[in-house]
Amino acid sequence: xxxxxxxNKNDNVGVAITDxxxxxxxxxxxxxxxxxxxxxxxxxxxxxxxxxxxxDIKQGEIVIKYGRPIGKATKDIKIGEHVHIHNIISNRWGKxxxx
Amino acid sequence: MEKPVIKGYIRENGSVxxxxxVAIIPVDDLSNTAAIAVSKLIRGTVAIPHPYxxxxxxxxxxxxxxxxxxxxxxxxxxxxxxxxxxxxxxxxVADKIAETGKRVEVFPIEGNGDLKVIENASRKAKEMVQExxxxxxxxxxxxxxxxxxKCGESDTTSGLASNPATGYAVDxxxxxxxxxxxxETSELTGAxxxxxxxxxxxxxxxxxxxxxxxxxxFIESQGVDLLGSQPTxxxxxxxxxxxxxxxxxxxxxxxxxxxxCVLDYLDPLPKGSSRLCFVNTSSAAAEAVTLFAAKGSVxxxxxxxxxxxxxxxxxPVVKISANPxxxxxxxxxxxxxxxxxxxxxxxLKEAGERIFNYTIRxxxxxxxxAEVLQHDEFSPIKLYISA
Numbered sequence: 001x002x003x004x005x006x007x008n009k010n011d012n013v014g015v016a017i018t019d020x021x022x023x024x025x026x027x028x029x030x031x032x033x034x035x036x037x038x039x040x041x042x043x044x045x046x047x048x049x050x051x052x053x054x055x056d057i058k059q060g061e062i063v064i065k066y067g068r069p070i071g072k073a074t075k076d077i078k079i080g081e082h083v084h085i086h087n088i089i090s091n092r093w094g095k096x097x098x099x
Numbered sequence: 100m101e102k103p104v105i106k107g108y109i110r111e112n113g114s115v116x117x118x119x120x121v122a123i124i125p126v127d128d129l130s131n132t133a134a135i136a137v138s139k140l141i142r143g144t145v146a147i148p149h150p151y152x153x154x155x156x157x158x159x160x161x162x163x164x165x166x167x168x169x170x171x172x173x174x175x176x177x178x179x180x181x182x183x184x185x186x187x188x189x190x191x192v193a194d195k196i197a198e199t200g201k202r203v204e205v206f207p208i209e210g211n212g213d214l215k216v217i218e219n220a221s222r223k224a225k226e227m228v229q230e231x232x233x234x235x236x237x238x239x240x241x242x243x244x245x246x247x248x249k250c251g252e253s254d255t256t257s258g259l260a261s262n263p264a265t266g267y268a269v270d271x272x273x274x275x276x277x278x279x280x281x282x283e284t285s286e287l288t289g290a291x292x293x294x295x296x297x298x299x300x301x302x303x304x305x306x307x308x309x310x311x312x313x314x315x316x317f318i319e320s321q322g323v324d325l326l327g328s329q330p331t332x333x334x335x336x337x338x339x340x341x342x343x344x345x346x347x348x349x350x351x352x353x354x355x356x357x358x359x360c361v362l363d364y365l366d367p368l369p370k371g372s373s374r375l376c377f378v379n380t381s382s383a384a385a386e387a388v389t390l391f392a393a394k395g396s397v398x399x400x401x402x403x404x405x406x407x408x409x410x411x412x413x414x415p416v417v418k419i420s421a422n423p424x425x426x427x428x429x430x431x432x433x434x435x436x437x438x439x440x441x442x443x444x445x446x447l448k449e450a451g452e453r454i455f456n457y458t459i460r461x462x463x464x465x466x467x468x469a470e471v472l473q474h475d476e477f478s479p480i481k482l483y484i485s486a
Contacts, residue, residue, distance in 0.1 A: 049422065
């Protein structure tokens, strides 16, 4: 069983389908065609359902899932890092929060 | 392929129900006590208490009447009793229900008092339940099914598995002629252009974008931080970080059919021909299901990630989850487990067929978890303060 799934080949995040531990080498599968995705070393614990960075994402860069923008990075994110509300923000709502 | 059929209750106006209740409808908060008392005395009746109905005005009052009369008119209701503090508003609700041809009785409390109303309404309710008990399920085409879909306490497993599998079932149901309503206006933010692109009729697409924009403009005008509300704490716990991510997961359950009707709060569902219908709703589970049922949905498919437990007093709500933790820890609430799709142990088609087949079983009478657990949430949407 893969550790994470990737909706679209343009995505820079995957979604853990099992609890991932920091330091684990994990493998992903592309949902589009069920082909093998990238292998990544997890930098943090990533609970089931949470996102893992598949590339380095610079502060201000767009986070892509489903091949679509889901927000932008509020700080630099390294490949293998947990991606969530501590390092990304909506492009649509919450503009008034600290950026 | 053989056309699937369901066994439902054909009502006076030709619409088809999948349950057979006598509804006891309070027009206002003051009438809840009497309505609940009748439902306790008479087996087979269902009271739908709610906190509103006094000093409402304008569109907000129209919406309450729309929801109360629509709920009474729902094909899962064999007949209805309407109880109100004042006769005039009670008659308004009852007259609208009576347009369906079903039996409706009205009991005003003013000038009578609770005890007389409870006795008289209970005597009528007893007759009505006995009448309803002789209505039989008959085989009808799947095209008579009007239903609805919504997700709640979603997480990323919803967008990965339970919503796409539901989308498969929705496509198949519509192919067989069923009508499916969806809503959650604010929760389309980040995917509203995808929804709009599936509405081919220009006027309808404009109507959708107008409804969407007004809704989101109102929310944004409040100038508050929405994180924790949309996405919710549960969404965030489940890994959803932004409204866009939630919306893109949300729309996976819409399948692939064109969207052929767009309904604002007060618009009735057009009769005939299968369709995928957008309905302007809040994204709160009970409010949305309540409005869908008021527009004629007799069965609801509800996907959840972190474990929403919502039900409705009169329509079965089928819970579908792909989160293996939720399926285990909240097992009594989940009707259809598609966690094996998340783990890629089955195909999307297999998981979608599972949901389709379960929908048919529930339409034929199988009780859902929410029905057995007595999740009877009835929550009319309130648009603004009362006078």
